[in-house]
Amino acid sequence: MSVDTRPQLLPPSGPPPRQRRRFSLAALLGEILITLGVIVLLFVVWQLWWTDVTSRASFEATGDALQSEWHASAGDAPKQISEPDYGEAFALMYIPAIKDAVWGVPVVEGTSRDELMRGVGHHPDAALPGEDGNFAVAGHRVTYGKPFNQIAELRPGDQVIVETESGYYTYELDNSEIVEASEGWVLQPNPQAEITSKPGDPLITIYSCHPMYSAAQRYVYFGHLVEETTKDNPPAALEDSSA
Template sequence: MNALRATLRGFGEICITAGLVLLLFVVWQLWWTDVTAAHAQSQQTEQLQKEWADLPPHPSPSSTATPTSPATPTKLKEIPLGDAFALIRVPRFGHGYVRPIIEGTSLDVLDRGVGHYADSAKPGAVGNFAVAGHRVTYAKPFNRIDELKVGDPVVVETADTWYVYRVVGHEVVTPDRVDVVAPVPEHPGQKPTERMMTMTACHPKFSARQRYVVFSKLEQKIAKSPGVVPDVLRG
């Protein structure tokens, strides 16, 4: 009988220890990664802005986005995987919302910010500028992606240009639907003529069963200069 009690007591202690370990893991996964990632992403944002401020002035591009022939795409330099190269602002997510956009979509990249599908178009270019972000953990940049509505602005900032996209629709798809990030979203193989942006995130929250996808179209590009900010970011 004493041996049985000892066995049960030992088993109970193991269960309690396992429960505490599991609880600590959940706290780390759902809270602490948000704290550390938010701080890191804020630092990355500040670093990128500082680097841009130190650059020489760029030639002023047109303030209005107009389609160009897909035979003469915009020439943009290649971006090394893992490098931050742009910032994304979404007024629907709050006045102070800003996250770095980093080249690549591996897990280590997504843990640091919004990831850019490396084979997709660059910001403002003809084609599909496609990005992905976490909905939970690691500062969850796309946590509220399902709140975006048609007509909402999504602003991408690069070293010399503001790009203002407008949401045109959304869809929930299975993870194998890679056609949503094709040059012409959902129409792989077609030659693009428009400047699109696609945002993707896991759906529903705390699950990777599906993907929530938001499509936007470029409305305006604005040359960066002191004091110049897109109207959608004012107020």
């Protein structure tokens, strides 16, 4: 009798002994840190991609709303628009040279965060389109629809067309400059008195942050008004590429 036939006391089958889950502070901390890292990455994705999606949709909706509003009141359009309310979209901007980025982008009164999410921002103190003085407009270089992302690719002679309820204002760009963020002179009624134009001429300044992804400096483009047409007489550049 060499074989043991007694029933075994401990059956070999059944679930393996459960591993004891021990609380580990290091493991918990690690998981929390990894999670935070992923959230920060998601924030970057949100900034660089999602804000463009939402702002572009907003540009389009505002543009359509403005167009139909103007269409409804066509006929009794004023000769010159009146001072817009803060935060109001009152014009549309077209830059044929960068038409993928700036084609019917709303011009909103004011240049703080909320306004620049909804279009390019007009300085409330600056002149209105077509007016004598400087029509000064700020726009994002990156994020929030990045209308002026390609501002550095513009060349002297490129046109900036501004449409309002009263007509079309075609500006021609003259020269660009990179200035420090504090150099507010670029917004003044005649910023380049020594180079161009007579004081009081209708000018334009568009600017964005520089270098890209930084806020240290500003990329500024100066220009002057070359043509002013009525609503039923849009500039050739608009007629060619619209519809």
